[in-house]
Amino acid sequence: EVQLVESGGGLVQAGGSLRLSCIASDLTFGDYAIGWFRQAPGKEREGVSCIGSSDGTTYYKRSVKGRFTISKDNAKNTVYLQMNSLKPEDTAVYYCAADDRIVAGCPLDYDYEYWGQGTQVTVSS
Numbered sequence: 001e002v003q004l005v006e007s008g009g010g011l012v013q014a015g016g017s018l019r020l021s022c023i024a025s026d027l028t029f030g031d032y033a034i035g036w037f038r039q040a041p042g043k044e045r046e047g048v049s050c051i052g053s054s055d056g057t058t059y060y061k062r063s064v065k066g067r068f069t070i071s072k073d074n075a076k077n078t079v080y081l082q083m084n085s086l087k088p089e090d091t092a093v094y095y096c097a098a099d100d101r102i103v104a105g106c107p108l109d110y111d112y113e114y115w116g117q118g119t120q121v122t123v124s125s
Contacts, residue, residue: 002026002114004096009119012086016123020081022096022116030074033102035112036081038092038121047108048094049081057105064090086123093118 008020022034035050049060049070058070069082079096097112 002098004098004114004116006094006096006116006119009094009121011122011124014087014123014125016086017082017084018086018121020083020094020096020119020121022079022081024077024079024098024114027077027098027100027114029072029077029079029098031100032098033100033106033112034070034072034079035097035099035106035108035110036070036079036094037097037108038090038094039118040092043092045095050106050108051079052104052106053100053102055104059106059108061108083121086121088123088125091121091123093120095119 003025033053036048039045051058051070067085071080095118096116098114099112
């Protein structure tokens with residue numbers, strides 16, 4: 001059974017940094033596009049960043065570009081989201097998701113097949 005487990009969330013002051021990790025089991029990470037999504041209270045889930053399976057194409061939501069960096073370690077079946085210069089509006093539950101049906105790139109407006117349970121990120125002002 002495929003499982004995705006996020007970790008690395010926490011409470012941080014504005015301007016601080018966190019690194020989220022997403023570890024996958026029972027799948028070949030290199031075959032999957034991986035996305036990071038977030039959902040704040042009372043808001044819809046939104047795509048934050050993603051990385052493609054074959055070419056490693058990355059994509060970032062405009063509001064996090066230049067502050068967040070996604071990376072992937074296929075040998076460790078792990079995807080990271082380095083988050084710098086955090087802002088209170090980044091507060092949300094962050095989820096990673098995986099899908100092997102995506103041929104190219106990594107769309108964020110897509111219903112990924114597998115999801116983790118989420119990790120809370122809280123940025124205080």
